Amino acid sequence: MEDIHGLLRSHRSIRKFYDEPLPDETLVAIVRSGQSAASSSNLQATTVIRVRQPETRARISELAGGQQQILTAGAFTVWCADLHRTKLACEMAGGTMTTGMTEQFIIATVDVALAAQNAVVAAEGMGYGICYIGAIRNDPQTVADLLELPDHVYPVFGLCFGLPAQDPEVKPRLPVEVVLKDDVYCDDDIELIRAYDETLRDYYRTRTEGTKDSSWTEEMARLVDGERRPHMREFLARRGFELR
Numbered sequence: 001m002e003d004i005h006g007l008l009r010s011h012r013s014i015r016k017f018y019d020e021p022l023p024d025e026t027l028v029a030i031v032r033s034g035q036s037a038a039s040s041s042n043l044q045a046t047t048v049i050r051v052r053q054p055e056t057r058a059r060i061s062e063l064a065g066g067q068q069q070i071l072t073a074g075a076f077t078v079w080c081a082d083l084h085r086t087k088l089a090c091e092m093a094g095g096t097m098t099t100g101m102t103e104q105f106i107i108a109t110v111d112v113a114l115a116a117q118n119a120v121v122a123a124e125g126m127g128y129g130i131c132y133i134g135a136i137r138n139d140p141q142t143v144a145d146l147l148e149l150p151d152h153v154y155p156v157f158g159l160c161f162g163l164p165a166q167d168p169e170v171k172p173r174l175p176v177e178v179v180l181k182d183d184v185y186c187d188d189d190i191e192l193i194r195a196y197d198e199t200l201r202d203y204y205r206t207r208t209e210g211t212k213d214s215s216w217t218e219e220m221a222r223l224v225d226g227e228r229r230p231h232m233r234e235f236l237a238r239r240g241f242e243l244r
């Protein structure tokens with residue numbers, strides 16, 4: 001028990017990797033463990049694409065804002081929510097899939113996240129480092145085109161795996177009391193959040209030798225004060241996730 005908590009709490013994203021490809025069998029084992037995550041109604045709506053072509057990785061790195069770890073990771077993968085396979089299964093059983101339901105979008109996306117995080121824990125347990133890449137959604141249409149995704153499949157995030165070539169500090173999390181509540185919701189956590197602000201500010205200052213001086217609330221304000229990736233709704237609708 002201690003070991004699994006220790007493993008989970010030592011997670012930190014890795015953005016520098018040794019230049020060593022992840023063996024195919026290692027990625028297979030990691031994804032296989034990812035598949036063992038719980039899955040809504042056993043939908044198993046996850047498809048993982050390992051991007052091998054250097055040109056494709058370069059293009060994705062560019063559209064993700066030039067993130068170097070996409071190029072240098074031992075394996076760069078794109079995790080897709082896949083209702084194309086569900087549609088196929090439905091048709092194999094003689095049915096016709098009703099498409100475009102918001103509920104389908106939620107369960108498929110949750111499925112991908114659970115499988116990916118299982119894979120992450122498996123990889124970290126083997127000593128590998130990981131970095132999620134949400135920035136592939138800067139230009140999801142190009143990613144879908146590059147990976148030849150059919151309708152009813154959308155790329156949720158990228159995920160880098162590889163041998164860590166850095167040893168960053170663990171990023172502190174909110175106090176658990178802010179996250180875990182009894183019986184009903186309450187948000188009387190201002191003091192705890194203020195304290196966390198200072199913890200995170202110290203973390204950034206230490207990690208960046210003073211160049212980043214920011215708190216959690218400031219980071220959140222930057223994140224949600226204004227629209228982000230407003231193209232996503234239309235992109236999802238085009239792919240068959242109409243969100244009805």
Ligand SMILES: Cc1cc2nc3c(=O)[nH]c(=O)nc-3n(C[C@H](O)[C@H](O)[C@H](O)COP(=O)(O)O)c2cc1C
Nearest residue numbers: 011012013015067131132133134135136157170171
């Ligand atoms: C869905 C998702 C998308 C993310 N996208 C990126 C990304 O595009 N680039 C990046 O460097 N980190 C990305 N991250 C990593 C987060 O920034 C990181 O997990 C968070 O700051 C907490 O830090 P830690 O993972 O080191 O504990 C992403 C994480 C998640 C879960």
